Amino acid sequence: MYGQGIAKGLWITFKHFVNTYVDDLRYAGRKYISDDNFEIRQSPKSQGAYTVQYPDEKIAVPERFRFTPFLVVYDHDDEERPGQDWCTSCGICAKVCPPQCIWIVRGQDPNTGRPVPEPEAFFIDIDICMNCGYCAEFCPFDAIKMDHDYEMASYDRTTTHIHDKERLSKEFSYWKSIAPTRAYEEMEARGGWDHKDIQKEKAKAAKAAASAAQAEAAPTSDQPAAQAAAPEQANGASDADKAKAERLAKREAALARKRAREEQGEG
Ligand code: SF4
Ligand code: SF4
Incomplete structure (x- = not known):
């Protein structure tokens, strides 16, 4: 039927109009007074149209609201x-x-x-x-x-x-x-x-503090073993030095032989 949609729309508007006054009567004029009632006015419990006294009153924004x-x-x-x-x-x-x-x-x-x-x-x-x-x-x-x-x-x-x-x-x-x-x-x-x-x-920092505390606690049991390992380490170091010195000496000898051969060739 023609005009059915218009009639429905007008009916909704009329309901809102009436409900606004019903709600006003329900709160006996206190609807616009306290902050608590402002919360109710914004909630789904509220009926009819309502106005906000901006900037004294501001509608709460949802948590996901974003501005700048x-x-x-x-x-x-x-x-x-x-x-x-x-x-x-x-x-x-x-x-x-x-x-x-x-x-x-x-x-x-x-x-x-x-x-x-x-x-x-x-x-x-x-x-x-x-x-x-x-x-x-x-x-x-x-x-x-x-x-x-x-x-x-x-x-x-x-x-x-x-x-x-x-x-x-x-x-x-x-x-x-x-x-x-x-x-x-x-x-x-x-x-x-x-x-x-x-x-x-x-x-x-917590990790470093934990390892420092561990290291402090360790010497009582590990010290003898560490002390025993020290001379071995020293021996290891001196063996390595000896081997290096031997290698250098061999190299020097080889260079000397090469130089001698070159001098003989020139002569
Ligand atoms: S510059 Fe600063 S604000 Fe921008 S993405 Fe990097 S840390 Fe985040
Ligand atoms: S600063 Fe740039 S990226 Fe951030 S909200 Fe504004 S337009 Fe978007």
């Missing part, structure tokens, strides 16, 4: 590495960025001039960034993440929209707060909450 990228740094109150960059300035994010809006200046050791694994400068042109998230997906060190902060309007679209390292850097605890599930999955993949390289360093 930010750089992860250790928390400023971290005891061992306060504020240390997670970025190693490997440059992979800049390479994979489709619109090429990332610029990185690699750090250098001031004494040796050799490159160090941290960025001296890092820029992202936020106006060019298309929020694809490739940089975050490809970063091998979990050092760049997609932010939930979408309020970036400003009156100046030149320098303000080119985010530098200071503006881009955010604490690791911030990443955990906006994306707890993701951060936990990444931690499991890395094998710990620390940066990959720091974990490697710690594992190396």
Whole structure:
């Protein structure tokens, strides 16, 4: 029948219209007052249409929401590495960025001039960034993440929209707060909450400490054997020296014979 679709659509709109007032009555006017009710208004429990008093109220974004990228740094109150960059300035994010809006200046050791694994400068042109998230997906060190902060309007679209390292850097605890599930999955993949390289360093230090402790504990039982082996080693060294001296002497003798033959030939 003609117009059935239109009638259905209008019926849905009418239901929403009525439900909005039903919901208002259910909360007896408190629907727009407390933060708890704001949560309910955003939930599937809510009925009808509702408005948000932006910017005082903001609709919660899902965990996988992504806007512009930010750089992860250790928390400023971290005891061992306060504020240390997670970025190693490997440059992979800049390479994979489709619109090429990332610029990185690699750090250098001031004494040796050799490159160090941290960025001296890092820029992202936020106006060019298309929020694809490739940089975050490809970063091998979990050092760049997609932010939930979408309020970036400003009156100046030149320098303000080119985010530098200071503006881009955010604490690791911030990443955990906006994306707890993701951060936990990444931690499991890395094998710990620390940066990959720091974990490697710690594992190396633990190994070295374990072998040093083992070496310290060993002398009581191994010392006599080591002492017995020492003269043998000395003998071995002196035998090798003797053989070398013999070889040199033979070579000298052969050279002398050759020279003598040549002199006789000339004579
Ligand atoms: S890919 Fe990650 S570690 Fe490499 S430069 Fe980009 S943010 Fe830094
Ligand atoms: S989100 Fe996409 S466009 Fe934006 S900086 Fe990362 S890779 Fe480039």
